[in-house]
Amino acid sequence: MLPPVFGVLFDGIAYGMLLFVLSVGMSVTLGLMNFVNLAHCAFAMLGAYVTVVLMKDFDWNFFATLPMAFAAAALVSVAVERTLYRRLYRASDLDQVLLTIGLAFMSIAIAAWFFGTTQQPIAVPSYMRGSISVLGLNLGIYRMFLVAVGIAVTVLLVLALEHTRFGAQVRAAVDNQRMARGLGIDVDRTFAVTFALGSGLAGLGGALAIEIVGLDPQFALVYLVYVLIIVSVGGLGSIAGSFAAACLIGMSDIAGKYYVPQLGSFLIYLVMVAVLMWRPAGLFGKR
Amino acid sequence: MTTLDAPRTVTPQGYLLRQSRWRPIEVAFWLATLLPFWLFPTYLSLASQIAITGLFALSLDLILGYAGIVSLGHAAFFGIGAYTAGIFSKFVWGEPFSGLVVAAAVAGVVGYASSFIISRFRHLTLIMITLGLGLLLKEAANSAHWLTGGSDGLQGIDIWPVLGVFNFDLYGRTAYGYALGVLFVVFLFARRLINSPFGLALRGIRENFVRMPAIGADSHAHIRKVYTIAAIIAGIAGGLLAQTTQTVALEVLSFERSADVVVMLVLGGAGRLYGGLIGAMVYMIARDQFSGIAPQYWYFWIGALLVIVVMLLPNGILGGLSALLKRWRRR
Numbered sequence: 001m002l003p004p005v006f007g008v009l010f011d012g013i014a015y016g017m018l019l020f021v022l023s024v025g026m027s028v029t030l031g032l033m034n035f036v037n038l039a040h041c042a043f044a045m046l047g048a049y050v051t052v053v054l055m056k057d058f059d060w061n062f063f064a065t066l067p068m069a070f071a072a073a074a075l076v077s078v079a080v081e082r083t084l085y086r087r088l089y090r091a092s093d094l095d096q097v098l099l100t101i102g103l104a105f106m107s108i109a110i111a112a113w114f115f116g117t118t119q120q121p122i123a124v125p126s127y128m129r130g131s132i133s134v135l136g137l138n139l140g141i142y143r144m145f146l147v148a149v150g151i152a153v154t155v156l157l158v159l160a161l162e163h164t165r166f167g168a169q170v171r172a173a174v175d176n177q178r179m180a181r182g183l184g185i186d187v188d189r190t191f192a193v194t195f196a197l198g199s200g201l202a203g204l205g206g207a208l209a210i211e212i213v214g215l216d217p218q219f220a221l222v223y224l225v226y227v228l229i230i231v232s233v234g235g236l237g238s239i240a241g242s243f244a245a246a247c248l249i250g251m252s253d254i255a256g257k258y259y260v261p262q263l264g265s266f267l268i269y270l271v272m273v274a275v276l277m278w279r280p281a282g283l284f285g286k287r
Numbered sequence: 288m289t290t291l292d293a294p295r296t297v298t299p300q301g302y303l304l305r306q307s308r309w310r311p312i313e314v315a316f317w318l319a320t321l322l323p324f325w326l327f328p329t330y331l332s333l334a335s336q337i338a339i340t341g342l343f344a345l346s347l348d349l350i351l352g353y354a355g356i357v358s359l360g361h362a363a364f365f366g367i368g369a370y371t372a373g374i375f376s377k378f379v380w381g382e383p384f385s386g387l388v389v390a391a392a393v394a395g396v397v398g399y400a401s402s403f404i405i406s407r408f409r410h411l412t413l414i415m416i417t418l419g420l421g422l423l424l425k426e427a428a429n430s431a432h433w434l435t436g437g438s439d440g441l442q443g444i445d446i447w448p449v450l451g452v453f454n455f456d457l458y459g460r461t462a463y464g465y466a467l468g469v470l471f472v473v474f475l476f477a478r479r480l481i482n483s484p485f486g487l488a489l490r491g492i493r494e495n496f497v498r499m500p501a502i503g504a505d506s507h508a509h510i511r512k513v514y515t516i517a518a519i520i521a522g523i524a525g526g527l528l529a530q531t532t533q534t535v536a537l538e539v540l541s542f543e544r545s546a547d548v549v550v551m552l553v554l555g556g557a558g559r560l561y562g563g564l565i566g567a568m569v570y571m572i573a574r575d576q577f578s579g580i581a582p583q584y585w586y587f588w589i590g591a592l593l594v595i596v597v598m599l600l601p602n603g604i605l606g607g608l609s610a611l612l613k614r615w616r617r618r
Contacts, residue, residue: 036411088597093410094357095597098553101546102593109587225422225542232415266426273419277404280412 014143016250017150022205025198031237042107047203073203235285332459344563346520355493360421366540368525390526398518556603
């Protein structure tokens with residue numbers, strides 16, 4: 001028998017895994033190109049709406065929609081990267097912030113135009129609902145699924161980065177872009193592929209998030225703050241950092257809302273400011 | 288650099304003197320701010336909102352446009368000023384000018400304290416720290432329901448007539464005159480500050496943070512000073528809003544307000560004294576018009592505007608205008 005605090009921690013970790021899938025792409029692209037992409041959560045929102053439309057209008061199974069959410073976000077992000085982002089790689093932080101937040105604003109209005117401003121509920125399969133009892137704790141099945149997805153994504157990403165030729169190119173470009181170019185690595189292409197993968201993961205995260213946090217057009221801004229916190233706390237370009245930061249922020253958020261609800265989101269902002277004061281480059285950041 | 292005759296040496300003093308001379312267009316601009324009294328008497332409360340927002344954008348211009356500090360939490364000082372002015376009028380007295388002084392002082396003290404944190408960081412970490420501090424303050428104000436009214440807003444503000452004569456009326460005549468007067472006085476101060484050696488040092492920090500200490504100007508000390516000054520001005524703007532609307536909502540501390548003011552400044556042209564004022568004017572009038580048609584799609588237009596400004600007008604409206612003017616003169 002475990003005390004209930006473990007149940008809260010488990011919910012926090014499940015929430016953290018969701019945030020990890022949402023944010024890991026942004027961490028890698030920021031580390032790779034120093035490109036601040038505040039439209040990251042707009043791609044996540046796109047994935048979520050793809051899932052909603054496929055389930056409601058085409059009666060698809062929830063799991064069948066997930067690859068579609070990934071693919072749609074990845075495709076659209078490449079199109080945007082080719083047409084707009086490409087020109088701003090050497091521009092200032094401020095220009096990048098403004099362009100991408102502009103895109104995020106537009107995505108909110110477009111989503112409101114097509115789907116209205118109400119919440120979009122979906123029905124996950126009935127066997128994903130409910131909870132099972134483990135050592136006296138009631139663990140939600142969907143949350144266990146989230147943890148499994150989070151761990152699977154982490155393992156896949158780490159394996160791909162550490163053991164493939166492409167992963168080696170990405171790591172080289174993150175560590176020293178000029179040197180990587182000098183060695184003949186096509187950093188622009190590497191970046192485009194990484195960007196698509198990261199946005200695809202965001203789309204997947206958005207689809208997974210509907211069941212936990214709901215979906216409305218404000219998603220692109222509300223979760224942007226969480227993603228930015230995780231990226232800056234974890235350190236740019238670090239998968240392990242994002243993982244640790246997502247767990248830390250997920251647990252602080254859930255525990256804070258459970259034990260001291262009157263503080264609201266105070267705790268995660270406090271954690272972020274404290275971590276950044278202690279380590280300005282984030283927990284695992286090098287620069 | 289445009290003249291081809293004998294090389295002239297430009298001393299820093301000469302440059303600053305030339306910059307600080309009043310141009311006819313500036314005089315025309317300030318005279319034009321009086322026009323709404325006669326031309327748009329029904330839009331005076333919007334005009335006072337614009338003056339207040341312009342003042343807020345001016346304060347951000349000092350740190351973002353001149354010193355190059357990107358802040359996504361500048362609404363913190365605006366909100367501190369608004370709540371201070373509101374609470375002061377509720378519990379002490381409603382004399383407007385003393386209320387503004389208190390609002391400025393409190394915002395300045397908080398700004399000075401946080402400037403020690405701000406000056407240590409750059410780039411993304413700095414953006415996130417300012418964002419985090421701003422959000423922390425908003426959560427704190429939300430929790431302190433007994434003092435701020437929380438999400439219900441601060442009620443029961445009673446402001447005495449300005450100078451004991453001009454009552455705050457329904458049409459916003461006094462509100463606009465009062466806000467415009469304060470804006471002008473603060474603008475004169477900001478203008479003097481920017482056209483001083485201190486202002487030059489700020490631009491130096493923006494261009495190269497590391498090299499400035501090497502020529503004897505301590506970047507950290509300068510950033511602490513200008514951040515405090517910007518906080519004071521933002522506090523005055525917030526105090527003005529609280530006094531002219533006689534209410535304070537939690538929204539004054541929101542992330543949206545911080546983001547909006549960055550958008551306005553960039554739209555008008557960052558690093559130019561009039562950038563914030565022009566940006567606030569264009570933004571507020573556009574919002575007033577567009578949201579009358581379809582409020583939920585306002586975000587689309589502001590987003591499109593941002594993309595266009597970044598892609599086509601890198602120095603904002605004023606930057607685009609001055610580039611046009613230069614090309615026209617060369618002809």
